[in-house]
Amino acid sequence: MMGNGEIYKPRDWSGHPAYRHDPYASTVLRGPTKPLVRLRQTLSEVTGPHYGREAVGPLDADLTKNGVTDGEPLGERIIVTGRVVDEDGRPQPDTLLEIWQANAAGRYIHKKDQHDAPLDPNFFGAGRCVTDEDGRYRFLTVKPGAYPWRNHPNAWRPAHIHFSLFGPSFATRLITQMYFPGDPLLPLDPILGGIPDEQARARLVADFSLDVTEPEWALGYSFDIILRGRSATPMET
Numbered sequence: 001m002m003g004n005g006e007i008y009k010p011r012d013w014s015g016h017p018a019y020r021h022d023p024y025a026s027t028v029l030r031g032p033t034k035p036l037v038r039l040r041q042t043l044s045e046v047t048g049p050h051y052g053r054e055a056v057g058p059l060d061a062d063l064t065k066n067g068v069t070d071g072e073p074l075g076e077r078i079i080v081t082g083r084v085v086d087e088d089g090r091p092q093p094d095t096l097l098e099i100w101q102a103n104a105a106g107r108y109i110h111k112k113d114q115h116d117a118p119l120d121p122n123f124f125g126a127g128r129c130v131t132d133e134d135g136r137y138r139f140l141t142v143k144p145g146a147y148p149w150r151n152h153p154n155a156w157r158p159a160h161i162h163f164s165l166f167g168p169s170f171a172t173r174l175i176t177q178m179y180f181p182g183d184p185l186l187p188l189d190p191i192l193g194g195i196p197d198e199q200a201r202a203r204l205v206a207d208f209s210l211d212v213t214e215p216e217w218a219l220g221y222s223f224d225i226i227l228r229g230r231s232a233t234p235m236e237t
């Protein structure tokens, strides 16, 4: 516990995307225009909720199964796995990971997503799991498609998966996005480009892994998440 009664040290956000990054147009309107006021952590933010394994079922981490109505989702089946660690490489067990993503055609199940691409009746696009003693998580899903987002003329988001992490309490929630290696849209994306450091941007790109790949079944990607320190995974502010 810190001397002022707070449990969690403030984060150093300097390596993370700025609140306002003009090429990412909506940040111009939503970014704060005045200096932030730091709020004290109170009991409700530092004591819970605790996400136990019992609340998360095994199918929750299988996006190829958890939205099925009458068949399997279309698209390229992929495994996404990695470890959640702190700045010293220590595993972070019992971290709740939630992901959400577009389907293989680049469409979300959300009324605001009116992109002219098909919904998949067998794909919901969200999943969750809890890290094990080694800090490891694993999802089975389909590779999301790129989608247009009207930020600027001919703007397309690179394929990505959104990640939310919860440690032991609300004050520990972090959000980021994972990208795929070799995507030609990566250098054109103002959201990824909002991260000031090139090496930090690269940490959001998963590694293709033949070790994770399962023969005759699914391609494998490895994506570790480092919570703090010089090699921290960039998080959304």
Ligand SMILES: [Fe+2]
Pocket (backbone or CB within 6 Å): 101, 102, 157, 160, 162
């Ligand atoms: Fe997205």
